[in-house]
Every structure is written in C-alpha cells, then in structure tokens.
Amino acid sequence: MVAEKARIVIIGAGMAGLTAANKLYTSSVSRDMFELCIVEGGSRIGGRINTSEFGGDRIEMGATWIHGIGGSPIHKIAEETHSLESEQPWECMDGGSDDDVPTTTVAEGGFKVEPSIVDSITDLFNNLMDYARSDGKVSGSQKSLGSFLRQGLEAYWGSMKEQRDEELKGYGNWNRKLVEEAIFTMHENIQRTDTSASDLMNLDYKAESEYRMFPGEEITIAKGYLSVIESLASVLPAGCVQLGRKVSKIEWQNEREDTNSNNNNNGYCCSKPVKLHFGDGSVMSADHVIVTVSLGVLKAAIRHEDSDSGMFCPPLPSFKTEAISRLGFGVVNKLFLQLSQQHDDEEEDELSNGFPYLQMVFHPPDSQFRHKKIPWWMRRTSSLCPIYNNSRVLLSWFAGEEALALETLEDEDIINGVSTTLSSFLCSNHRLCNGNVNSEEISHQHPSEVKISKVLKSKWGTDPLFLGSYSYVAVGSSGDDLDKMAEPLPSSGSLPPLQILFAGEATHRTHYSTTHGAYFSGLREANRLLQHYHCVGIHNNY
Ligand SMILES: Cc1cc2nc3c(=O)[nH]c(=O)nc-3n(C[C@H](O)[C@H](O)[C@H](O)COP(=O)(O)OP(=O)(O)OC[C@H]3O[C@@H](n4cnc5c(N)ncnc54)[C@H](O)[C@@H]3O)c2cc1C
Ligand SMILES: *[C@@H]1O[C@H](CO)[C@@H](O)[C@H](O)[C@H]1NC(C)=O
Ligand SMILES: *[C@@H]1O[C@H](CO)[C@@H](O)[C@H](O)[C@H]1NC(C)=O
Secondary structure (H helix, E strand, O other): OOOOOEEEEEEOOOHHHHHHHHHHHHOHHHOOOEEEEEEOOOOOOOOOOOEEEEOOEEEEOOOOEEOOOOOOHHHHHHHHOOOOOOOOOEOOOOOOOOOOOOOEEEEOOOEEOOHHHHHHHHHHHHHHHHHHHHHOOOOOOOOEHHHHHHHHHHHHHHOOOOOOOOEOOOOOOOEHHHHHHHHHHHHHHHHHHHHOOOOHHHEEOHHHHOOOOOOOOOEEOOOOOHHHHHHHHOOOOOOOEEOOOOEEEEEOOOHHHHHHOOOOOOOOOOOOOEEEEEOOOOEEEEOEEEEOOOHHHHHHHHHOOOOOOOOEEOOOOHHHHHHHHHOEEEOEEEEEEEEOOOOOHHHHHHHHOOOOOEEEEOOOOOOOOOOOOOOHHHOOOOEEEEOOOOOOEEEEEEEHHHHHHHHHOOHHHHHHHHHHHHHOOOOHHHOOOOOOOOHHHHHHOOOOOOOEEEEEEOOOOOOOOOOOOEEEOEEOEOHHHHHHHHOOEOOOOOOOOOOEEEOOHHHOOOOOOOHHHHHHHHHHHHHHHHHHHHHHHHHHOO
16 A cells, blocks of 8 residues: 655745745655645735735835844845845835934924934933843843833933933923933834834843844845745645635644544544644645644634634643733734825925935823824824835834724824824924924814825734734743744644644744744744654655
8 A cells, every 4th residue: 555645734825834835845855755735814825924015116014124134044035036126116214224314303293303312312222122132031120121111211310410301492392301201102112013012011021132133234125025925935836825725623633532532433543633624614634734823813713712613623732822822912003105296396396305204202191282183093103204215105103002993994084193193293395394383273274284195004903814913922921932832732642743833923932023933933844844754754664
C-alpha cells in the first residue's frame, strides 16, 4: 500500500500563512511528501496587509512600514522584487517621520509651538522609551509603560528650576506646563497607535525590554505591501489558495476525548485526525492544520468555547485559552482624507506649498479652554499629514475607542469632525496662523476653510476576520504567553502529533505585532513540520 501523503491545511492567507506555504512548497524534499492548501475566509490574500487605492494614490489600509530595514526579511523580499521603487508617488510620509521636512506642531487654538519646546519634550519622551526598552528586567517596580512614562514626566518637572506654570507669550490660554504636558500626551498617543494598546496603563512595562527592533531606516514599500505577499504566493500551484473558505469549526483529537470515550468510529488510526468545518457546511480532513488567524479571532473563538458554537472541538487546553485571554489585542485604524481641488489660482498657489505635516496638541479633558465642537474621537489624534510631499491625500492614525468609533461614523460626520478640528489649528488655506484662531469666531464661521471631498477608513475592529489590529503584552501577561501561543497541540506524545500548529504575529515573543513577526512565525511552523517529517522519513525510509 502506497503511503498517503500527509495533508497540511493552513488557515489564513496573510503573511504568516503564505510564508509557511511558501516554505513548505519550496523545500525540495517536501513537495512530494505533502498535500498542501490554504483556506482563507476573505475574498483576497494578504490579511492585515491591504494595499488599496484612494484618490488616485496607492495607500495602505493595514501594514504600512518596514520597521527597520537592517535584517528585515520583508525588506529583503521587497528589494529582490524591486518593490521599493515606483514611478508614481506613494504613501511614503516623507515629511511625517523625520528631519527632511519638519513637522509643525500646533496647539489647540492655532498656536504654533516653538520647536525648542517640542524638542525638549520629544527628547524626554524618547529617552524614557529607550530606558524602558533596556530596563525591564532590572526594575521590577514598574507595572505599566503608562505609569512609568508619567513618573518620568513628573521627575522632569521636579528637576526644573524655573516655574513650570510660567506664562508663555503669544500662547493664549496655554502656559508652559500645559503645553509640555500636551506634547507629552501627543507622544503617548503615538505610542498607543504604535502598540495598539488603547490605554498605556494597560501596556506591560517589562515586555517593553523583550521587544526587538531592526536597526536602520523605517520605510514604506513603493509598489505596495501587497507586492511582498504576491511574491510569496507566486510560487504556489494554482488552486492551492482557496478564497472565501471560512473555517467555522476545528475538530481535533486530544487527551480528553481519548479517555472519555471508547468508541473508535472516529478513531485516528484510520483517518486523518483533524476535521475542518466550513461556513458553507463542507468538511475537509487534515493531518496538520496551521492556524494563523488573529489573536482577536482566537479571543472570540474561546469566548464561546463551552457552547457548541466554539471554534475548537474539543476546546483548547487552559494554558492556551489563558494566554489568549491575557494578551492584549487592540484596534488601530487609518483614516485617509482627500482635499478638494481648488479652482481659484491664488489658492492653488497657496496649496502648492502643501498642507503642513501637522502635529496637533490638545487641551486636556478637564480644561475650560477646550473648543467644544471638536469631537471627542479627534482629541487623541496626534497628526494629520499628507501621504507624500504636496499630496492632496491626508492621513491620520486612530487607536482604541476612537478607532472603533471611527468605524461606525458616517463619512459626512468624519468630514465635519475633521474640518471643525482643523479650524481650531489652522487659518484659511492651510496656513499656520499663530494664535489668531479664536474659539468664539470659529463657532460663528462655517466649520472650516479646509475642504475635504472624500474619506476612506480601515475597519479592523469590526471585520469578523480580524476583530482588531495587532497584539501587545497587556499588564498581567508576559512574553511567556506569546511562547504559549506558539505551542502546537496536542501536548501529549501518545496522540497523533502536531495536529494544530499556531503561527501569526501574536505567536512571536520578540517581534509580535509586525509583518516580519508574522513571517518568522510562518517559517517556524513550516520548519517544525519539515523537521518532523525528516525524522519520520529516516525511520520509514521515505
Ligand atoms: C492598521 C494596521 C497597521 C499596521 N502597520 C504595520 C506596520 O507598519 N508594520 C508592520 O510590520 N506591521 C504592521 N501591522 C501589523 C501587520 O499587518 C500584522 O502583524 C501582520 O500582517 C499579521 O499577519 P498574520 O499572518 O499574522 O495575520 P493576518 O494577516 O490577520 O492573516 C490571517 C488570515 O486569516 C484569515 N482568517 C481569519 N479567520 C478565518 C477563518 N475562520 N477561516 C479562514 N480564514 C480566516 C484572515 O482573513 C486573514 O487573511 C499593521 C496592522 C494594522 C491593522
Ligand atoms: C519634500 O519637500 C520638501 C520641501 O518642499 C523638501 O525639502 C523635501 O526634500 C521633499 N522630500 C522629498 C522626499 O521629496
Ligand atoms: C481593505 O481595503 C478595502 C479597500 O480597498 C476596503 O474596502 C476594506 O474594508 C479593507 N479592509 C479592512 C479590514 O479595512
């Protein structure tokens, strides 16, 4: 009897799933050894990589940056496939991130903040972050990154000789301390979008020092992040990736079933141990399943685990479900806005100077000076920037409650909310006006001089295939939980081995939350299977 090929099914055609498939398929030994397919619930490949188009420009709805080009496998693929150059402009944020084009920081009410004030708080914040990233193991006293940062700010103020509540000339209602705190808050809000932790008080301090970053520049991919995904998928045979195949249940064999039931009619001795059920009622069996669905999808899956609607049957062991519940998975969304074309020549001139790379500094929640018409969901937005020099498309990032709210808002409400906000920061024609915006005046004016014609936003929080954006180590969790996420099932050696393997961004201890973390996790699980079969191969003379 000819041995049946082992069947491997990968759930999810995102970075982790496609990397695993690519590795399994391109390892010369394995091509004839496995039957391989990827089942993807959505109608496209890429998962949280979703390169799209808006107002004629290529934009990223999900993953955007290569976080450090030194040693990044994503950078390597992008380079090899010539994806880093493009004739057309792209979302390169050439002014937003660094020194080439200076960002302009404006405080609510239209007060341009002097660079020296911004820089000193920015330096303070960056130093605190560097300290946290190197400290973690040493100092056990800190619980959250949020509390550490606030202590740092207090210590900074404590070390200052001069009065922090001194008047600042030309800053209206703001004094020095209020401006400094608001700039610090702006950096905290950037950190919220970087980590997806809605509240930094819930972001574990120790884990900060385990997180690894690649050295070198951070860049975006000129031909789109999807070009990396397409390159990985291009080697797979036709039909290998099946779209629109949402898995609703994963039946597998573990200890509990083994001891609780004596019947052998679904015994693994005679058929494949894992059975996948799909939304359309169809079923597929497999020897090995690599689960790459997001931590958000796993959290939802275990919420129903005691009922029949649970995704895993039998339910996942408690070491898994506990890690899944403890780890954090937040919502981050991107909002793109297109500025209207102006027909007036004079205004055209004005615009050719470009919309500024604007950083916004807001009054704190308890302040009486808050401009009442700025919606709450705009108040933690740190920047609004053109996606490249002189582009008419602007981008803002949102996290937490604000990001979720954005998903439910009508386009018109978003346009009004952003316009009103901008009218409290800029004068007409996107000019900086240095304190001339008076909140009395705004409320009588038409909401804004800035005309927005169109918006596009991502919806990672409510999309049932993601239920959030990326993972973080929440207070109460730790790097160990990320390792537990990666452990294959079943744990016991007497059962068919490696039935369920786990890959995906949330299974990587030091590179979680990134595309390269997802990539490494896919490689890891492919190698786990390859290693397993090489051993078996030697025994069985394959
Ligand atoms: C707004 C945003 C910005 C980001 N920015 C960056 C960045 O700048 N740099 C960076 O490195 N990373 C960034 N990331 C993170 C990065 O996108 C992810 O870490 C990475 O893409 C995750 O890949 P994955 O394969 O682990 O998961 P996914 O991409 O989520 O792939 C899982 C796949 O499983 C599918 N699926 C889910 N449930 C089922 C089911 N029941 N049946 C079948 N299929 C299912 C999903 O449709 C999905 O395609 C960002 C993410 C977001 C949302
Ligand atoms: C963007 O424009 C600014 C000034 O207009 C210029 O200094 C900068 O080099 C430009 N950046 C790129 C990448 O073209
Ligand atoms: C992916 O991009 C398309 C637009 O190209 C959009 O319709 C879809 O909502 C995006 N997905 C998510 C989860 O944001």
